[in-house]
Amino acid sequence: KKVLHENQRIAGELRKRFEEQHVLCLNLISAPGSGKTTLLEKTLNCFQKNEKVALLTGDLQTENDARRLAVYGFPVQQIVTGSVCHLDGKMIERALEKWELAALDLLLIENVGNLVCPSSYDLGEAAKIVLLSVTEGEDKPLKYPSIFVKSDVMVITKIDLLPYVSLNLERMKANARQVHPGIEIIELSCKTGDGLDVWLAWLERRRDSVR
Amino acid sequence: KKVLHENQRIAGELRKRFEEQHVLCLNLISAPGSGKTTLLEKTLNCFQKNEKVALLTGDLQTENDARRLAVYGFPVQQIVTGSVCHLDGKMIERALEKWELAALDLLLIENVGNLVCPSSYDLGEAAKIVLLSVTEGEDKPLKYPSIFVKSDVMVITKIDLLPYVSLNLERMKANARQVHPGIEIIELSCKTGDGLDVWLAWLERRRDSVR
Numbered sequence: 001k002k003v004l005h006e007n008q009r010i011a012g013e014l015r016k017r018f019e020e021q022h023v024l025c026l027n028l029i030s031a032p033g034s035g036k037t038t039l040l041e042k043t044l045n046c047f048q049k050n051e052k053v054a055l056l057t058g059d060l061q062t063e064n065d066a067r068r069l070a071v072y073g074f075p076v077q078q079i080v081t082g083s084v085c086h087l088d089g090k091m092i093e094r095a096l097e098k099w100e101l102a103a104l105d106l107l108l109i110e111n112v113g114n115l116v117c118p119s120s121y122d123l124g125e126a127a128k129i130v131l132l133s134v135t136e137g138e139d140k141p142l143k144y145p146s147i148f149v150k151s152d153v154m155v156i157t158k159i160d161l162l163p164y165v166s167l168n169l170e171r172m173k174a175n176a177r178q179v180h181p182g183i184e185i186i187e188l189s190c191k192t193g194d195g196l197d198v199w200l201a202w203l204e205r206r207r208d209s210v211r
Numbered sequence: 212k213k214v215l216h217e218n219q220r221i222a223g224e225l226r227k228r229f230e231e232q233h234v235l236c237l238n239l240i241s242a243p244g245s246g247k248t249t250l251l252e253k254t255l256n257c258f259q260k261n262e263k264v265a266l267l268t269g270d271l272q273t274e275n276d277a278r279r280l281a282v283y284g285f286p287v288q289q290i291v292t293g294s295v296c297h298l299d300g301k302m303i304e305r306a307l308e309k310w311e312l313a314a315l316d317l318l319l320i321e322n323v324g325n326l327v328c329p330s331s332y333d334l335g336e337a338a339k340i341v342l343l344s345v346t347e348g349e350d351k352p353l354k355y356p357s358i359f360v361k362s363d364v365m366v367i368t369k370i371d372l373l374p375y376v377s378l379n380l381e382r383m384k385a386n387a388r389q390v391h392p393g394i395e396i397i398e399l400s401c402k403t404g405d406g407l408d409v410w411l412a413w414l415e416r417r418r419d420s421v422r
């Protein structure tokens with residue numbers, strides 16, 4: 001399709017700019033309500049005030065997520081997509097006109113809540129991160145394989161709820177590895193803080209790789 | 212768009228056939244993992260063996276949901292959509308070639324897990340039903356308004372998890388009523404059985420209206 005082709009061109013340009021300016025760009029993807037914004041809140045809460053991080057967050061309607069993230073003092077922009085169920089390269093390009101990439105070294109993008117389309121639209125990111133909560137069932141990696149194949153990391157969220165759901169956690173991880181043998185898996189809870197250190201360490205390692 | 216126009220034509224024909232044959236057709240929509248299949252399992256479990264019900268369930272990959280539903284002994288077909296993140300009229304039309312509508316009086320359709328696209332594709336259903344679990348956050352009706360506007364009923368699922376999530380349930384309901392003032396709201400748990408009677412009563416009332 002011509003649309004994806006054009007998007008790929010824009011994404012390629014963005015990726016070049018990120019690499020030239022040593023900006024690590026990450027694209028967080030999940031179903032609605034899996035915990036993307038909450039994980040970003042906890043992450044920003046651990047950063048020093050002088051961190052050169054900025055955030056873009058996409059939703060069909062509302063500025064809710066940007067408002068939640070803005071309280072931490074870092075630059076945030078909401079991208080309201082109207083009826084489009086994914087972010088695309090053009091939206092990122094337009095949003096970045098307002099910022100100086102040279103002043104950043106981390107760009108976190110929260111995509112629209114959708115396990116399907118966002119996996120087809122490259123945003124120039126260094127890595128896709130898929131979040132899957134323990135309340136959604138272990139079969140999602142098999143049912144929505146594309147995003148699990150394309151993600152470097154699967155973050156299993158809300159593990160504090162494990163005692164209350166009939167989830168087979170090992171099965172969930174095995175299913176992810178079946179569609180993407182090399183995928184890294186991090187288990188965490190933003191409520192208890194369990195596993196947040198593993199996520200922050202992963203983030204730090206990736207930032208080091210582009211410095 | 213021409214695609215939606217053509218879909219609308221097919222959906223209109225399907226709706227006519229459902230009405231002529233007195234078949235109640237319902238279209239269940241939610242984010243991935245909100246509990247559609249589980250609710251259908253509990254529903255089928257309450258039916259007599261001679262109920263004239265059939266089910267269609269859509270997913271990008273796997274026959275998992277059809278397998279789960281098939282154990283109750285009613286006709287079930289899985290529609291594997293490949294990369295399409297919603298069911299459309301053509302897929303329903305094709306699936307129905309295998310069945311005699313005259314032999315049915317209830318057709319339950321479980322859509323692909325996605326809060327966006329399925330709201331634009333009419334399947335000829337008498338009503339859309341949107342499921343939203345208590346683990347997804349109270350803001351979903353505001354963020355994904357279209358499906359809440361178009362649904363007759365919002366089923367709030369997994370209420371057994373309320374003590375463990377920081378959800379404002381009244382806020383969730385108020386948000387749904389803000390985008391769709393007349394929406395009916397049913398709260399239930401498939402784990403404890405709470406509220407299942409309200410859902411079954413709603414279903415019975417709707418079936419009566421097409422008999």
Ligand SMILES: Nc1nc2c(ncn2[C@@H]2O[C@H](COP(=O)(O)OP(=O)(O)OP(=O)(O)O)[C@@H](O)[C@H]2O)c(=O)[nH]1
Pocket residue numbers: 030031032033034035036037038039065112113114157158159160161188189190191192346347348349354375376377378
């Ligand atoms: N119990 C528990 N609840 C959590 C956790 N993380 C997030 N939540 C809850 O999950 C719901 C959704 O969280 P969000 O962070 O808004 O999810 P999201 O992925 O950003 O949602 P969208 O942007 O709408 O796609 C909220 O009610 C959160 O309080 C967790 O670790 N444990």
Ligand SMILES: Nc1nc2c(ncn2[C@@H]2O[C@H](COP(=O)(O)OP(=O)(O)OP(=O)(O)O)[C@@H](O)[C@H]2O)c(=O)[nH]1
Pocket residue numbers: 135136137138140143164165166167241242243244245246247248249250276323324325368369370371372399400401402403
């Ligand atoms: N605690 C609790 N868990 C539930 C309830 N209903 C469903 N679940 C769990 O939620 C997960 C997803 O349930 P499914 O019924 O497969 O969800 P679905 O909407 O059909 O998912 P997709 O078809 O993949 O979109 C499973 O792990 C279920 O066990 C409930 O009432 N309470």
Ligand SMILES: [Mg+2]
Pocket residue numbers: 036037038065110
């Ligand atoms: Mg969010």
Ligand SMILES: [Mg+2]
Pocket residue numbers: 247248249276321
């Ligand atoms: Mg299902």
Ligand SMILES: [Zn+2]
Pocket residue numbers: 084085086117118
């Ligand atoms: Zn899309």
Ligand SMILES: [Zn+2]
Pocket residue numbers: 295296297328329
């Ligand atoms: Zn779609």
